[in-house]
Amino acid sequence: MNKEYYQTVYEIITTGHWITDEITKALKEHGVTEPQYNVLRILRGAKGEPVTVGDILDKMVQRSSNITRIVDKLVTKNYVNRKECPTNRRKMDITITEEGIDILKQLDKKVHAFHQPFINKLDKEELNTLKSLIQKLKS
Amino acid sequence: MNKEYYQTVYEIITTGHWITDEITKALKEHGVTEPQYNVLRILRGAKGEPVTVGDILDKMVQRSSNITRIVDKLVTKNYVNRKECPTNRRKMDITITEEGIDILKQLDKKVHAFHQPFINKLDKEELNTLKSLIQKLKS
DNA sequence: CTTGTATATTTGTACATACAAATGTTGTAT
DNA sequence: ATACAACATTTGTATGTACAAATATACAAG
Numbered sequence: 001m002n003k004e005y006y007q008t009v010y011e012i013i014t015t016g017h018w019i020t021d022e023i024t025k026a027l028k029e030h031g032v033t034e035p036q037y038n039v040l041r042i043l044r045g046a047k048g049e050p051v052t053v054g055d056i057l058d059k060m061v062q063r064s065s066n067i068t069r070i071v072d073k074l075v076t077k078n079y080v081n082r083k084e085c086p087t088n089r090r091k092m093d094i095t096i097t098e099e100g101i102d103i104l105k106q107l108d109k110k111v112h113a114f115h116q117p118f119i120n121k122l123d124k125e126e127l128n129t130l131k132s133l134i135q136k137l138k139s
Numbered sequence: 140m141n142k143e144y145y146q147t148v149y150e151i152i153t154t155g156h157w158i159t160d161e162i163t164k165a166l167k168e169h170g171v172t173e174p175q176y177n178v179l180r181i182l183r184g185a186k187g188e189p190v191t192v193g194d195i196l197d198k199m200v201q202r203s204s205n206i207t208r209i210v211d212k213l214v215t216k217n218y219v220n221r222k223e224c225p226t227n228r229r230k231m232d233i234t235i236t237e238e239g240i241d242i243l244k245q246l247d248k249k250v251h252a253f254h255q256p257f258i259n260k261l262d263k264e265e266l267n268t269l270k271s272l273i274q275k276l277k278s
Numbered sequence: 279c280t281t282g283t284a285t286a287t288t289t290g291t292a293c294a295t296a297c298a299a300a301t302g303t304t305g306t307a308t
Numbered sequence: 309a310t311a312c313a314a315c316a317t318t319t320g321t322a323t324g325t326a327c328a329a330a331t332a333t334a335c336a337a338g
Contacts (some may be wrong), residue, residue: 004266005258009158011273016155018277019148033294053317066295066317074173090303090316119144121276127143128274132271137260138157172324192287205325207288229286229333282337289330300319306310 012134019114026110030103031077035062035070040104043080043096050093052085079103151273158253165249169242170216174201174209181242182235184221189232191224218242 024034031038042059043051053071057064071094074080079100085091096104122130150154163173171179181198182190196203211231213219218239224230235243261269 002258004263004270005254005261008261008266008270010253011270012151013155013158015273015277016152017159019152020156024307035294054315065297065319069294085316088304088316092317102220115144115148118140118148121278122144122147122272124143126272126275127147130269130272131143131147133151133261133265133272134154136265137257137269137325138154139260174324193285202326203287204289204327210322224286227286227334231287280338283335285332285334287330287332290328292326294323294325295322296321298320301317303314303317304315304331305311306311306313 008137022114023111026114027107029110030107032103032107033070033073035060035066036074036079037104037107039074040079040096040100040107041069043094044101044104046095048095050085050095052091052093054091056094062124074100147276161253162250165253166246168249169246171242171246172209172212174205175213175218176197176243176246178209178213179218179235179239179246182233183243184238185234185276187234189224189234191232193230195233212237222252 018033027034027037038060039056042056046055053067054066055068056062056071060067062070071080071082071092075082077099078097080094080096082092082094085093159173166173166176177199178195181195185194192203192206195201195206195210199206199248201209210219210221210231214221217236219233219235221231221233224232
């Protein structure tokens, strides 16, 4: 009973995990983990504006205690800078470095290369149908 | 460019992870991790036939080194038995206990309760469309 | 039968993550 | 000014996972 439901959910789960696993592997070749990659993207998205641990937390599902350690790693690699926020000494101002921007460009290329073979498997209408059906399933 | 593709893939990824995260939380209330749950299900599926570490490995994505430790935990909880295979002493024969069957029933109930609200959101045809589109996307 | 090779599992180690508690800072009410 | 709660981040600890190396057994060739 409900065979179709479970088969479909299984497909969603395995596909979702497969994609992130493959991307994780691609990033690992550059010594960057997936959460580190996400933090770098958030920082770049801020366009030079400093971002706090709390800001990053809001955009990620991670616990804040681990954001600290993820940023530690990025600081060690010189991909980001971290300094005390001048207006609120509880906060940390985190910014991406030139080196961070550079590695991010390479990482994006890798991620894009992963998606390349799949990008045209479905046409626009099919993609929208797929997205809508998943959203309806969760509604 | 390719906005539809990336939005759809994002939907698949977040939904897949959301489902496993929610199930992980539900299992945690019984002190069982998701890989442990999968091992228990594989053992039950064997219907009393002993299963080796390698057999489990084939049905899971885990590295075999961790299968050992996952089984360790289940042995400690008395959910499974592990003994040397009599015909090949390199192998371990792993079987589920009565207690293991019992906890698995409770876990299944929890998992089913999670899915309950979503099971009828899509009709049979929509589910099949959804499944096919994901398969086509990966093809 | 012993030597080498493949198989099956386990152990060691480094790293990642969750959760709780601790630290330090800010704002506010008295 | 002082005390106290709220906020922001960090540290401690237990657990989980990946990868490589180690152990132990089986099989096959000479």
